[in-house]
Amino acid sequence: MKLPAFDYAAPQTLAEAIELLVANEDALPLSGGQSLIPILAFRLAAPSLLVDLRRIPGLDTITLSERGIGLGARVRWCDIEADQRLATAHPLLADAVTYIAHYPIRSRGTVGGSIAHADTAAELPGIAVTCDAEITAVGRNGARTIAAKDFFTGPMMTSLAHDELVTELRLPPWPAARCWAFEEFARQHGAFALAGIALYYDVRDGVAANVHIGVIGASAQLQRIAEAEAVLNGRAVDDAAILQTAQAAAAAIDPADDIDAPAAYRRALVETLTARALKRAASRPR
């Protein structure tokens, strides 16, 4: 369908963009547009004004430091794919991005757009929650930093205020020896995940420690699966531990029963994908 009518502004500064949001209660920010434009085409939203962030400087950089990895809000998927440093600096992120949509979408879609859109089947929000990332948002009252687990409040819902814009996603530093894997099941490559598992752990004295397991697509809430993490923490990652962790993950989630898949199917996917991811994480050469 053709888009509903709206006004459009492309401010030069973050402050101007925030002013426009403050002054227009039905305004929406526009980043890469790869989710927002389809929403408008389906007439699921009717903003009075789109505030395009494309001219705002300083939002398109990827920074690596002892504080971790900083992804500016307007960093695109193709920028992450092209940044060779990330293959070692954050291999889980680099791998997960290859599952995002398709080649022409990846040249427009952005980090900030995906985070603010907060689709529970989306890869980057899942990585953010799994990795205990922090999100910086700037609004009329200045900047604040929000833990990913507090940022995502439900399907396509966040704790952002109307006047706040995501400026950066910060992932904590990644030890080189960390074990990790990302597994996703979708009907076609690039389609929305029916379920996906992102996980990592560190090996200390021969057993798994600091286990982080996150789920996308199969849960109404972007979340880590504490029950599954608890099963694996302190254990050697052997076949029995993998099976029990996968079963715990499947038991802990509350998947949707919808047109795309019955809940039992998604639950089975989570068990299979968790087991597959743990096997891959344990067997990958380090």
Next chain:
Amino acid sequence: MQTKFNVNGKTHAVDVEPRLTLVDCLRYTLGLTGTHVGCEHGVCGACTVIIDGKPARACLMLAVQADGANIETVESLADGDTLAPLQASFRRHHALQCGFCTPGMLMTAHALLSTEPDCDENRIREALSGNLCRCTGYIGIVEAVLEARAAYKAPKRGGTP
């Protein structure tokens, strides 16, 4: 709203509603009907054009967002009646039947081969996975793109093989 961008080497200044998508602007404002509009929500890939060197869905972009951009459409490929090597390869390999998806297929492949002329079949299939074709079964398309790679490689210098 006044917007100015470059399409296939020519600057266009247009006055458009903000809600007009780039693909509708190309087709109906500028009369460049080579770019096709299919699903209008980013799924089919028929409207794929190249924006500042990167492939993009012209239905998932507002014309006003393209202000200052360099846009390449399927009309940029052929030289008059002489098909570009990629197009000629599509013809040789029967990479189209109805032709509706072809402009998007060509521009996605053109973007890929312009930056990755040495890509393998898996990469080609992955890159084209966002373009739907309901006629061919894709085999001819993939073969055409594989063969067209040669035309995108830098010409060899000197006499050594």
